[in-house]
Amino acid sequence: MSKIVVKFGGSNLKTKKDLRKVLEVIESYKEPVVIVVSAFYGITDFLSSKISGSLETKEAIENIIDELKKRNREIVDENIPDFAYSKKALQKLDAIVGKLEKFLLGVHYIGEVPEFLEDQILSFGEKISSVLLHTLLESRGLVAELVFPEDLPLITDGEFGNASVDFDACELKIKTRLSGDKIYVIPGFYGVSPSGKTTLLGKGGSDYSAASIARCIGAGFLDIWKDVNGFMTADPKLVENPHRLEKITYAEAAELAYFGAKILHPRTVEPLMSAHIPIRIFNINGALDHTKPVSWVNSEEVVLDGVVKSVTYSDEFCIIKLKGPGVGLKPGVLAKVAGKLSEEKININSVITSQIAINLLLQKKDKNAALHALKKLGLHTVTEVHALDEVSVIAIVGQGMLDNYGIAARIFTAAARVGINIKISSTGASQVVSYLVVDRENRDKAVKEIHDEFFTNN
Ligand code: ASP
Ligand code: MG
Helix, strand or coil, X not given: CCCEEEXXXXXXXXXXXXXXXXXXXXXXXXXXXXXXXXXXXXXXXXXXXXXXXXXXXXXXXXXXXXXXXXXXXXXXXXXXXXHHHHHHHHHHHHHHHHHHHHHHHXXXXXXXXXXXHHHHHHCHHHHHHHHHHHHHHHHCCCCEEECCXXXXXXXXXXXXXXXXXXXXXXXXXXXXXXXCXXXXXXXXXXXXXXXXXXXXXXXXXXHHHHHHHHHHHCCCEEEEEEXXXXXXXXXXXXXXCCCECCEEEHHHHHHHHHCCCCCCCCCCCHHHHXXXXXXXXXXXXXXCCCCCCCEEEECCCCCCCCCCCEEEEECCEEXXXXXXXXXXXXXXXXXXHHHHHHHCCCCEEEEEECCCEEEEEEEHHHXXXXXXXXHHXXXXXXXXXXEECCEEEEEEECCCCCCCCCHHHHHHHHHHHCCCCEEEEEEEEECCEEXXXXXXXXXXXXXXXXXXXXXXXX
């Protein structure tokens, strides 16, 4: 029987009572499972927000450690009534938190936060939750082993903060390491560089950890437990009665995630596509039945009559405009721009050019660094560099975008109907997505109207 990789995220671990549901889910699987777990909700951000305080005083470090110990004790008290196991859990947790304290002291004494220490420190949210879950499983009489990514080892390319898994270097070893007849519990969010340094897999990266492990062991499924109803035709916070999407393709899921849908990390599908391992998404607030996913992601391409499956949005992007009368015609401008941004480790999400302007779609967090770098580049064809950041990207996703006519016309007509000016649009980069950039203040209106156009009016 193929194993199933089961991932629980921070949204499943918000309160100390939540572990009970997680346990119930795990116990319901008949198949052998490998559990990948995120940090408790908010813990990674908590650690991240406290690192700078550790630079200043040792008292700040004590406060972090006390806070974590207090939380751990509360969770253990709530979930592990058996004294022997609760004692064991607290000892292991204290040991983990003790290690964290040493790294924070390292930061304090060094007087700065080197990348390798930041990644190390931020990985502790997952280390804590995995120890807790593992002890809880054992206390329930289940045969389970806790394996840290460094012990698999889950090898990455070594990029701090945003590493990629190096499958050639670790796939076979991981398959063998996880071949036993028991439950494995693995903390998500990080792997190790070839020299053994902790490297994070990017914000929200536990999904990508779980997908990578699923690929390594040739899992039957990757099951991701959430606290919402899977992929929808639009965000229920913006649109009344959106429909649930039972089935979508890897490509559609990836584009939706890239453009803001919070269901999956955008890189989750990467390791799974070529191995054809389906992702099943479940709502932990619904039926705890792992045969009934709310959404299902695989390679089966379905083109709907209306083509569009979902309308999503993101406020995380900005546009950098480079203007100049000849930027479109002059060879090499784009290469210099892209080269400079790559040097600064700034990712370009999309590029649209014309004769007189180059428009770059970037993450908003990179805006200032990008402006600075591009101004310094001193390209004489470029007369002006500026950023638009009060914008939202609206992505319209569905298999068959390029093969069916009239989709773009309907999108533009819907936007025009409510008087929305589209700043930039792009169709054609992929079979499955068109997107628009609008003023942030027009975001909700645009999403609603475009969603209505495809799902309500017709
Ligand atoms: N705990 C990490 C984060 O907050 C990873 C994850 O949740 O997937 O980004
Ligand atoms: Mg998460």
